[in-house]
Structure formats: C-alpha cells, structure tokens
Amino acid sequence: MRTAVIGGTGFVGTRLVQRLDATGHEAAAHGRSTGLDLLTGEGLPDALRSVDVVVVTIDAPSFDAAASPFFRRTTENLLDAAARAGTGHIVLLSIVGIDRVPGVDYYTAKVLQEDLIRSGPIPSSVVRATQFMEFVETVMSWTTDGDVVRLPTTRLQPVAVDDVVTTLVDVATGTPVNGTVDVAGPEVFPLDELGRITLRARGVERPVVVDESAGLFGAVPENAVIAPPGARIGGVHYSDWLAGRTSSS
Template sequence: MDRLRATHHEVAAHGRSSGLDLLKGEGLPDALRAAEVVVDTIDAPSFDAKAVPFFRKTTANLLRAAEQAGVGHIVLLSIVGIDRVPDVDYYNAKVLQEVLVQEGPIPYSIVRATQFMEFIDKIVEWTSDSDSVRLPTTRLQPIAVGEVVDTLADVVTGPPFNGTLSVAGPDVFPLDELGRLTLQAHHDRRSVVPDESAGLFAAVPPDAIIAPAGAMIGRIHYTDWVA
C-alpha cells in the first residue's frame, strides 16, 4: 500500500475490521465505491474441504458487487502449482476460485506465488513435538512476502492481462532441509526427520509447487531472510 500511495494512487484496505464480510456479502457497496481495481487476497479459515464452499461464496459475492460498482480490473492472489495437486482440498478450492474469476464478468489478472518465507515457521510446527519435526522431502521455492507485494503493485497499476503470472523465490529446497535451516536460525535443537507422510505437503507431488517456466524470480534468498 505504501508503494502505491508513494506513486499517488488512492488505496484502501478492507476486511472485517472495516465492516466488510465477503462470506455474507456485507459492506461491499461501500468498500467498492469508486474503485477501479480490486485485489483479492482473502484466505479460507481452514485447509480442508470447507475451503471449497468458502471460496465459491466469497468470490461470487465479490464479482457480483464489483460488476455493479463498475470495477474494471480484478487481481487475484493465488498459489503456484495448485492445478497439479489433486489430492489437497485447499488447492482444489483455490483452483475453483481462479476459475470463477476467469469466467466472471470483469477483466482479471491472477498472480500465483510460491510458498511465503514468512509461513515456513508455521509449516514446521504442524508436525512437530518436543523432540523432533517430521517433514516430507517435497520441494518448495519460498518467496518473501515483500516481493509478492511488489509484483501485485506492478499488476494493479497496469492493464488486466486476463491470464496468470507466477512469481517464486530464487532457490529450491526439500521441505525437510527448509525445516533444518529454520530450526538452526532459531537455535532450536530439535532434529528434523524425513517423513513422506507428514503434513499437508506430503500429498504434493515432488515438483508440483515450484516455479514453472516463465515465472518471475525474486532476489531474496531464504538463507539470508531467515538469518
């Protein structure tokens, strides 16, 4: 937001604290009044099958209200590789969200990002106990949130391209190695145990969620970021 304001764009952030509830459709007319571009970064409250009706309802409400408000560009933040992971409910829900935007009435741009660096700590804790952390060797290509935000700012200030742009960090790691780097940075003495059945990423094929050909590659390395 600061970057957009620095270039003399008017920006407003909306959520429940401002009276906006996409699931109920409340607050949308006020939030979208005079808006030229809308950026949808909403996340579902769970990673299970409940994410499907959540994204279906919130996206439908947003598109309907945006069309009525005369919005000319919808920008959706999504995830790299979600169409290559059929066994993860949350990714299937994000695919549905993309399809609704693609088939909707408003010109759109979809920005797919790889896993945020800021989320690796949480991933590590999903399958941990007091002695160890169990992680699969699924390959991730983490990107800093700030670089995703910069990409969104570029897309927001340009014309809709009615397609998908992928962004990713510069390095690929097996998730178990990311876990070791993260624990080491936190001076955490727990060991990381490779376990191909541990956590959500166990259902992800080996290279499904790393950068595809043509992706924009960031400059911030995870080893520098986590240090």
C-alpha cells in the same frame, strides 16, 4: 488510480495497501474489521464504489473441504458487486501449482476461486506465489512432535512476501493480463532441508526426520509447487532473509 484491497487488513493486504499508497496510488483496506462481510455481501457496494481495481488477498477460515463453498460464495458476491460498480480490473492472489495437487482440499478450493474469477464479467489477473518465507516455521510447527520435526522431501521455492507485494503492485497498476503471473523465490529446497536450515539459523538443536506423509505438503508431489518456466523470480535469498530476522530479534 483507486484500489480496493479485499483482505487488506491481513498479512499480505496490509503490506500491499502501504506500498500502493507509497507509490502514489489511493488504496483502501477492506475486511471484517472494517465492516465488510463477503459471505453476505454486506459492505461490498461501499467498498467498491468508484474503484478502478480490486485486489483479493483473502484466506479461507480453514484448509479443509469447507474452503470450497467459502470461496464460491465470497467470489460470486464479489464479482456481482464489482460488475455493478463498474470495476475495470480484479487481481487475485493465489498459489503456484495448485492445479497439480488434486488431493489437497484447500488447493482445490483455490482452483475454484481462480476459475470463477477468470470466467467472471471483470477483466482479471491471477498472481500465483510460492510458499512465503514468513510461513516456513508455521509449516514446521504443523508436524513438530515433541523435540522432533517430521517433514517430507517435497520441494519448495520460498519467496519473501515483499517480493510478492512488488508483483501485486505491478499487476494491479497495469492492464489486466487475463491470465496468470507466477512469482517465486530464487532457490529450491527439499522441505526437510529447509527445516534444518531454519533450525540452524535459530540456534535450535532439534532433529528433522523425513516423513513423506507429514502435514499438508505430504500430499504434494515432489515438484508440484515450484515455479514453472517464465515465473518472476524475487531477489531475496532464504539465508539472507533468515539472517535479517535473526539479527532483528
């Protein structure tokens, strides 16, 4: 099976290409650094030639209102090229709960991307993941003010990127589900407590103050982005992931 990973040079895409290759599938990474421009369509015919499956792991360049026109243009170009190439399956990596958070521009943009792919001419599968464990400290950095970290109590269910990649491989190498597969970590935490756990594991003495308006997740209802019933649950616990990161640093 030949797979084109659009966004294959990024955080998730790189790991996905490696995993597909390791399991005997032929995968190719495509992105701006390989000459692919989704906004203009340049490079798409070559990237999709004789490809069985396309997996889309791209991010928008910003989290604001500009994300919607970006996802519209890039998705329309991709779908047109995939239809011309005779691609049999398109898989999109998305985010759990985005349809329950209308007040966040980026989530609205991801819903648009999902809708375009579902209604497009290619059989499709959408893999929705909860917040990556690897990005928790980035989330904390958005609302760190001096020595204080301000975080809302929004509940997150962090998942290891390797567990997400496992799901992407399973979906990409299977038949199109023409629907959604959710994947999440095994534990749910209020974001402020997740911040405290992370800082303790790092040996950092820094207070976490509850601020329900802080950062992107301040606009997210309490339970909106945790996994729905029936989600695939990864095997990596956050404490174990933190311990592994600490011991390797």
